[in-house]
Amino acid sequence: MMGPATLEVVITELPEGGECSRREEACLDAAETLDRFLACVERRAFRIAQMALRDRDDALDVVQDAMLHLARSYGARPSGEWRPLFYRILYNGIRDRQRRRSVRSRLFGFLPGSRADEDGPREDPLERIADGAPGPDRQLMADEAMQRLETAIAALPVRQREAFALRCLEGLDVAETAIAMGCSEGSVKTHYFRALQSLRAALGEVF
Amino acid sequence: MSEHDVERRDEALERRAREVFEASVEQLDVGTRARLRAARQAATAEIESRQRPAWQGWLPVAVAASAALVAVLLWRAPAESPVPVASSGATVAIDALEIVAAGDDLDLVAEDLEFYVWLEQAGLDGPDAHDGGQG
Numbered sequence: 001m002m003g004p005a006t007l008e009v010v011i012t013e014l015p016e017g018g019e020c021s022r023r024e025e026a027c028l029d030a031a032e033t034l035d036r037f038l039a040c041v042e043r044r045a046f047r048i049a050q051m052a053l054r055d056r057d058d059a060l061d062v063v064q065d066a067m068l069h070l071a072r073s074y075g076a077r078p079s080g081e082w083r084p085l086f087y088r089i090l091y092n093g094i095r096d097r098q099r100r101r102s103v104r105s106r107l108f109g110f111l112p113g114s115r116a117d118e119d120g121p122r123e124d125p126l127e128r129i130a131d132g133a134p135g136p137d138r139q140l141m142a143d144e145a146m147q148r149l150e151t152a153i154a155a156l157p158v159r160q161r162e163a164f165a166l167r168c169l170e171g172l173d174v175a176e177t178a179i180a181m182g183c184s185e186g187s188v189k190t191h192y193f194r195a196l197q198s199l200r201a202a203l204g205e206v207f
Numbered sequence: 208m209s210e211h212d213v214e215r216r217d218e219a220l221e222r223r224a225r226e227v228f229e230a231s232v233e234q235l236d237v238g239t240r241a242r243l244r245a246a247r248q249a250a251t252a253e254i255e256s257r258q259r260p261a262w263q264g265w266l267p268v269a270v271a272a273s274a275a276l277v278a279v280l281l282w283r284a285p286a287e288s289p290v291p292v293a294s295s296g297a298t299v300a301i302d303a304l305e306i307v308a309a310g311d312d313l314d315l316v317a318e319d320l321e322f323y324v325w326l327e328q329a330g331l332d333g334p335d336a337h338d339g340g341q342g
Contacts, residue, residue, distance in 0.1 A: 031255045038247040043232045046243060056239065064246035071250040075257060142230045149227050168221050169228045196217050203220065 033079050038067055041083065041170075045090055048165045051150050052094045062093040084172065084179035091162055091180065152202040156195055159183075163191035164199070 042063065049059035066089040074085050153161055159181070166177045167188070177192075178185045 031251045034254050035247060035251045038250060042243045042247055043235055043240070044228075046235070046239065047228065047232050060239065060242050060246070063243065064249070067246050067250035068253055071253040072257070075254040142227060142234070145223075145227045146231045149224055168224055171225075196220065199224070200216060200220055 030075060034071060034075060034082075037079055037082050037086075038070075041086060042067070044170055045086070048169060049090060049094055051153060051165070052161070053097055054154075058097055062090060062097060065093050066090040084176040087166055087170065087172065087176075087180035088182060095158075148203060152199050155202065156198055159187075159191045160195035160198065163188055164195040167192050 045066070046059055046063050049062045050056060053059050053062065066086060069089045070082060070086050074082065077085070153164060156164065162181055163177060166172045166180050167174070172180060174185045174188050177188045181188060181191075
């Protein structure tokens with residue numbers, strides 16, 4: 001695990017990334033740049049959090065906390081550094097929730113109704129109305145494929161799960177993933193390789 | 208299976224996983240999108256409030272203090288004499304100004320100026336000034 005000082009050094013060595021060019025960034029103020037950045041990542045971040053936590057409200061809370069934390073602590077930094085930092089904060093929040101949930105279930109697991117979280121997300125059916133949904137057949141196939149993928153990812157060890165989500169689903173490069181996970185680039189490559197092996201075995205050709 | 212085949216299968220798996228994931232992202236419901244938007248706006252507001260210079264926080268206080276100071280000065284002003292006039296080493300008598308203020312003919316005042324000066328000196332410095340001219 002890297003300390004804050006180490007993190008600073010790694011960040012300064014990162015190449016400038018993101019969708020906005022430097023010239024555009026100079027024209028925008030920090031709040032507008034942050035708004036654009038968060039608009040780019042918020043939905044994927046939510047889905048990643050939801051896959052890890054398996055609860056919509058917890059996932060939303062974690063994403064909201066990560067956004068605020070990024071604005072408060074790193075808003076003054078160059079926007080090219082935001083993405084790995086944001087995911088690092090997000091995963092810290094996810095781990096924190098998982099830890100708390102685990103402690104809660106150990107303490108109160110014997111009580112009736114205390115395992116409601118595992119029965120499925122508590123959602124309002126009206127909120128499931130999607131924008132621009134494809135046809136029902138394609139939707140069903142996509143849902144099934146996503147369900148299979150989620151199940152296979154959930155079966156991975158935590159670090160492999162994080163490496164796969166950040167590298168493959170979110171599209172971070174190895175250096176950014178290393179910052180987000182708080183480990184070396186070599187570890188990222190190892191975790192990612194093993195994750196691919198496990199997923200290949202679990203999903204097979206059908207997927 | 209050769210290394211090349213494994214690589215090809217991994218690439219296909221990555222591509223398919225990305226497709227499925229992106230499709231699920233696009234299918235997010237309206238309520239979730241609205242909550243994400245609200246969270247984003249809260250974060251943006253946070254950075255805006257941090258960008259604001261510190262002096263802007265004191266601006267309303269400074270305006271209120273200035274207004275209070277002006278009000279006090281205006282209230283105090285009539286109590287003090289607005290006549291800062293002085294002439295040839297001696298203070299001009301208030302009486303002379305009263306004559307001017309009374310609207311008398313200024314030519315008359317100018318002609319009889321010596322009389323008024325005498326009158327003033329006699330009134331203020333003369334021996335009768337204190338006993339009202341009696342005796």
